[in-house]
Amino acid sequence: MVNYGADEVSALVLDIGTSSIRAGYAGEDTPKAVVPTSYGFTPQTQDPLDVPMEAGGDPAADAAEIKKKAKLHIGQHGPSMFRHGMEVANPMQAGLIHDFTPIPSLIRYAFETGLSCNAAEHPVLVTEPPWNTPANRERMAEIMFEEFQVPAFYISNTGVLNAFAVGKGTALVIDIGQAMASVTPVVDGFVLRKGLASSALPQLVHAHAKHLLSTPTQRRPGGIQLIPHQLISSKQPVDPAVAPIYSLREDRIPGVTPSWREWYEGREVDEWVMSVAGVLDQGWNDQLAASRPPRQYEFPTGFNDWFGPERFLVGEQYFIHSAQMVASNPNIPKTLPALIAQSLSACEPDLRTVLLGNIVLTGGGSLFAGLGERLSNELMRNFAHMKIHAPGNPTERRFGGWLGGSILASLGTFHQLWISKEEWQEHGKAIVGQRCK
Amino acid sequence: MAGGASAADVRSILALPSPSTPGPSQPKPTAPKTARKPEGISRELYSLIGPSAPSLTAQLAKPRLKQKPNLGRGNKVAKWRVLAFVWRVYVLKEEWQEFSNPGRADSLKLCHWVKATTDPTAEYQFAKYNVPSTVYTYSQDEYNRLLEDKDWTKEETDYLFNVVREYDLRFYVVADRYDYPGGQPRTIEDLKDRYYSVCRRLIRNRPWAGDESSKVQLVASFFYDKDREVTRKKYIASLENRTPDQIAEEEALYVEVKRLEQNERRFAKERDELLKTIAGVDSGLPGVAADDEVQIALFGDPKKKKKGGNGMDIDSPISGPSGIISLGPSTPTRRVQSAKSVAYDALHCILRSDVMPTNVPPTKAAHQPVYLRSSRLPMPKASMAPKINQALAELDVSHTRLVMPTRENCSQLEGLFDAAAALVDTKKVVDKVDQEIRVLKARLAGRASVGARSEGADADSKNQGEQAEDGERDAEGEAEGEATEKADRAVSVAASVRSYSRKRSKRSASVSSVDTSTTSATRASRKRQRN
Ligand SMILES: Nc1ncnc2c1ncn2[C@@H]1O[C@H](COP(=O)(O)OP(=O)(O)OP(=O)(O)O)[C@@H](O)[C@H]1O
Ligand SMILES: [Mg+2]
Numbered sequence: 001m002v003n004y005g006a007d008e009v010s011a012l013v014l015d016i017g018t019s020s021i022r023a024g025y026a027g028e029d030t031p032k033a034v035v036p037t038s039y040g041f042t043p044q045t046q047d048p049l050d051v052p053m054e055a056g057g058d059p060a061a062d063a064a065e066i067k068k069k070a071k072l073h074i075g076q077h078g079p080s081m082f083r084h085g086m087e088v089a090n091p092m093q094a095g096l097i098h099d100f101t102p103i104p105s106l107i108r109y110a111f112e113t114g115l116s117c118n119a120a121e122h123p124v125l126v127t128e129p130p131w132n133t134p135a136n137r138e139r140m141a142e143i144m145f146e147e148f149q150v151p152a153f154y155i156s157n158t159g160v161l162n163a164f165a166v167g168k169g170t171a172l173v174i175d176i177g178q179a180m181a182s183v184t185p186v187v188d189g190f191v192l193r194k195g196l197a198s199s200a201l202p203q204l205v206h207a208h209a210k211h212l213l214s215t216p217t218q219r220r221p222g223g224i225q226l227i228p229h230q231l232i233s234s235k236q237p238v239d240p241a242v243a244p245i246y247s248l249r250e251d252r253i254p255g256v257t258p259s260w261r262e263w264y265e266g267r268e269v270d271e272w273v274m275s276v277a278g279v280l281d282q283g284w285n286d287q288l289a290a291s292r293p294p295r296q297y298e299f300p301t302g303f304n305d306w307f308g309p310e311r312f313l314v315g316e317q318y319f320i321h322s323a324q325m326v327a328s329n330p331n332i333p334k335t336l337p338a339l340i341a342q343s344l345s346a347c348e349p350d351l352r353t354v355l356l357g358n359i360v361l362t363g364g365g366s367l368f369a370g371l372g373e374r375l376s377n378e379l380m381r382n383f384a385h386m387k388i389h390a391p392g393n394p395t396e397r398r399f400g401g402w403l404g405g406s407i408l409a410s411l412g413t414f415h416q417l418w419i420s421k422e423e424w425q426e427h428g429k430a431i432v433g434q435r436c437k
Numbered sequence: 438m439a440g441g442a443s444a445a446d447v448r449s450i451l452a453l454p455s456p457s458t459p460g461p462s463q464p465k466p467t468a469p470k471t472a473r474k475p476e477g478i479s480r481e482l483y484s485l486i487g488p489s490a491p492s493l494t495a496q497l498a499k500p501r502l503k504q505k506p507n508l509g510r511g512n513k514v515a516k517w518r519v520l521a522f523v524w525r526v527y528v529l530k531e532e533w534q535e536f537s538n539p540g541r542a543d544s545l546k547l548c549h550w551v552k553a554t555t556d557p558t559a560e561y562q563f564a565k566y567n568v569p570s571t572v573y574t575y576s577q578d579e580y581n582r583l584l585e586d587k588d589w590t591k592e593e594t595d596y597l598f599n600v601v602r603e604y605d606l607r608f609y610v611v612a613d614r615y616d617y618p619g620g621q622p623r624t625i626e627d628l629k630d631r632y633y634s635v636c637r638r639l640i641r642n643r644p645w646a647g648d649e650s651s652k653v654q655l656v657a658s659f660f661y662d663k664d665r666e667v668t669r670k671k672y673i674a675s676l677e678n679r680t681p682d683q684i685a686e687e688e689a690l691y692v693e694v695k696r697l698e699q700n701e702r703r704f705a706k707e708r709d710e711l712l713k714t715i716a717g718v719d720s721g722l723p724g725v726a727a728d729d730e731v732q733i734a735l736f737g738d739p740k741k742k743k744k745g746g747n748g749m750d751i752d753s754p755i756s757g758p759s760g761i762i763s764l765g766p767s768t769p770t771r772r773v774q775s776a777k778s779v780a781y782d783a784l785h786c787i788l789r790s791d792v793m794p795t796n797v798p799p800t801k802a803a804h805q806p807v808y809l810r811s812s813r814l815p816m817p818k819a820s821m822a823p824k825i826n827q828a829l830a831e832l833d834v835s836h837t838r839l840v841m842p843t844r845e846n847c848s849q850l851e852g853l854f855d856a857a858a859a860l861v862d863t864k865k866v867v868d869k870v871d872q873e874i875r876v877l878k879a880r881l882a883g884r885a886s887v888g889a890r891s892e893g894a895d896a897d898s899k900n901q902g903e904q905a906e907d908g909e910r911d912a913e914g915e916a917e918g919e920a921t922e923k924a925d926r927a928v929s930v931a932a933s934v935r936s937y938s939r940k941r942s943k944r945s946a947s948v949s950s951v952d953t954s955t956t957s958a959t960r961a962s963r964k965r966q967r968n
Pocket of ligand 1: 016018019094095096176178179180181270273274363365366367368397398
């Protein structure tokens with residue numbers, strides 16, 4: 001075996017994010033299984049004969065009573081399929097696991113359906129956000145050892161892993177996900193916790209986009225109806241900005257739950273953002289925004305329109321908040337430049353130059369059109385020596401945390417860090433904090 | 438499980454139920470060995486040794502990331518796995534083996550692929566990287582005798598040493614995680630100061646087996662001057678905190694000073710000439726220099742230490758008796774510093790850069806503001822950079838990361854680039870001469886055959902035509918004097934190079950011998966001196 005640092009023990013890597021759960025084998029370059037984190041569930045109180053819980057798995061002891069009796073719908077055909085009375089939930093909050101009840105089922109689905117493997121035969125590396133709580137990570141260890149019977153376990157945070165994914169041990173990692181944007185200084189493979197800065201900025205951007213679409217304007221007097229395509233039986237082509245002509249599937253309407261509706265609208269907005277929204281690379285400028293070509297987008301109702309300068313207003317939210325917005329919301333999530341400034345000011349002055357020279361931009365949200373260029377321009381103004389490293393390959397950005405885990409778990413030097421089942425049984429929860437620093 | 442390829446192996450590879458062995462249910466598809474070129478890896482490894490000290494991450498490599506994402510499903514994947522398996526077992530003679538890692542305290546057994554010839558009981562190859570760093574420990578008695586400190590309790594000192602051990606002396610991380618319950622807040626300087634002073638005291642007072650000088654050396658390696666570090670940090674902070682306005686003001690002041698100096702010089706020169714014409718005397722410039730020295734001694738302001746020699750007259754109306762305006766270097770020759778200022782410099786670790794040449798116009802470009810040396814490492818000349826990098830790569834000299842950019846290291850790196858540039862230049866000349874010789878030889882051969890066919894006027898006229906064609910090639914046999922000499926020289930150089938390269942492969946682009954590089958380096962430096 002060529003001795004260059006890699007040694008495979010066929011470990012599994014599991015990265016749980018707000019948008020998706022990523023699972024795969026260490027040493028590979030993309031996760032084989034990508035499962036949406038949002039899941040659907042239908043309460044099963046009325047029908048005792050029905051098979052309990054599709055995805056199986058013993059619910060944890062403190063499982064909520066309703067969800068115990070609920071049938072879970074996980075995966076590509078989970079929440080996105082229409083089912084009468086199906087609710088949709090997401091166990092994450094602020095990037096952390098908030099509700100552990102569905103977590104074992106979700107993980108089991110990723111391992112058994114996505115990878116067709118038995119976790120009891122593989123060491124498992126799990127990721128966590130840098131601001132994870134000790135209780136949370138211990139709980140994850142417990143689930144892995146007790147419920148999945150893994151032979152070895154390790155939990156490593158996404159800040160460090162995102163730096164590893166681009167081959168750096170020291171970096172300032174800017175991770176823009178679905179719920180949270182964070183800036184994490186990493187030195188020699190350790191997070192400097194005092195320099196950690198994060199905010200719910202992506203949610204603000206999302207809310208802004210939703211508001212922009214649904215608010216009536218002169219051009220679109222009714223606003224835009226975000227009606228799920230599952231509820232539409234037929235539609236006719238119409239001209240841009242003209243009221244749509246469509247008919248609803250009346251039979252389904254009574255079975256629609258508010259949580260499913262909201263989940264669907266969120267997805268529709270996300271899709272619009274991905275294909276239409278953007279940000280100007282030199283800051284807001286009316287003329288420049290007007291000179292950029294407008295983009296057309298069609299919604300499930302058949303309504304379609306050209307989006308001009310307004311599509312660039314969405315991206316501004318990442319960088320600047322209007323005075324009026326700040327005044328109306330004192331807890332408004334910090335912008336990217338503010339997060340970076342906060343993080344740097346908490347670091348030793350000696351480190352700042354090094355960190356600024358090794359900025360890593362990652363996370364699915366960083367794929368937002370024009371965001372990289374704008375960030376680079378904003379930072380250049382204050383820090384002449386800064387250098388941003390952003391993987392060009394979109395999958396590497398969306399799965400940066402997973403990829404770093406994949407690299408880490410296949411290193412020969414790493415194998416002495418695993419928490420073995422024996423150690424878990426001997427030391428209990430305390431070992432997690434001692435080993436995973 | 439051992440014993441080469443058994444049916445059970447294939448079974449486990451294909452994830453078929455196997456009666457006895459709990460093999461891996463899904464060993465990953467693995468690229469054949471050719472995909473893991475060590476050359477590629479060393480580059481990856483290299484990129485990891487960042488500006489900070491190497492650590493666990495230094496052994497980090499990107500395994501097989503160039504591999505295309507495996508989008509195929511089902512059948513394709515299964516086939517790939519079987520292939521990979523066959524490759525491993527039959528070609529690489531590897532086997533899936535259980536191993537335990539002596540770097541671990543427990544008995545965790547993991548499986549991995551290893552060469553079948555490897556002794557399964559051999560120590561795990563990566564265990565050697567689990568090197569615990571040495572952190573001093575002390576007894577209660579030692580603490581009481583040597584380590585008491587009014588700012589620190591024994592408990593907190595113990596805590597500090599534990600954290601330092603836990604994070605392998607990475608003080609940035611130590612300072613980040615340091616959280617002594619009920620203790621006062623500590624800066625990174627506090628922590629380093631306490632840690633290193635304890636270490637120094639322990640070394641000094643413990644019995645020492647070696648000689649005195651090695652002990653002194655060891656103690657010196659634990660030297661830490663907290664006040665200086667704090668001051669340094671303040672400087673960095675103030676450097677960072679300059680507002681754009683302040684920076685602009687600094688620039689403007691600098692330009693203004695330069696302008697004043699120029700006026701001064703012109704004034705002094707005119708006065709000199711006037712004195713010479715009228716009174717026939719020299720305006721004792723050396724005397725002025727001495728006076729200046731006195732001023733420094735008198736007013737002893739370290740900020741004005743940069744004062745160079747001068748062309749400034751002490752009586753000049755602007756400078757005045759206090760000499761406050763006598764700032765800035767104004768003559769190219771650097772004056773010898775007084776012994777006192779040398780001592781001052783040594784004490785405060787001040788390194789003086791060479792005086793800027795005066796013929797540079799007082800523009801922005803000439804102004805060098807304060808900067809961190811690590812942010813301006815020497816680089817090869819842009820026009821030559823690719824060639825230099827290639828030459829250095831061939832010589833196995835890596836230069837892209839200077840871990841410790843001290844002044845000496847920077848100047849050595851610069852020397853390396855100069856030497857490499859000279860080497861590349863030499864190589865270029867050698868190539869050119871080689872080519873010329875080849876052309877001449879070909880022509881000679883052509884001439885011989887032409888001559889054989891027809892001697893006389895025809896050949897002559899043809900020759901002339903040829904000469905006109907490539908007028909620059911002046912090394913024709915008939916060419917006289919200078920040209921001949923030049924050609925001779927070229928031939929002799931070429932011959933020596935050829936005899937050298939005959940020993941090595943003809944294709945090697947650059948000569949990799951230390952001797953050659955040093956001679957070219959000295960030649961390069963001589964050239965520089967001439968300029
Ligand atoms: N091309 C794109 N343009 C804009 N946004 C995108 C693009 N691709 C993905 N995204 C956004 O990236 C987000 C998902 O990113 P990522 O997978 O990093 O988040 P996560 O890790 O699941 O969430 P978090 O880190 O907040 O827990 C989604 O909100 C998605 O809308
Ligand atoms: Mg994420």
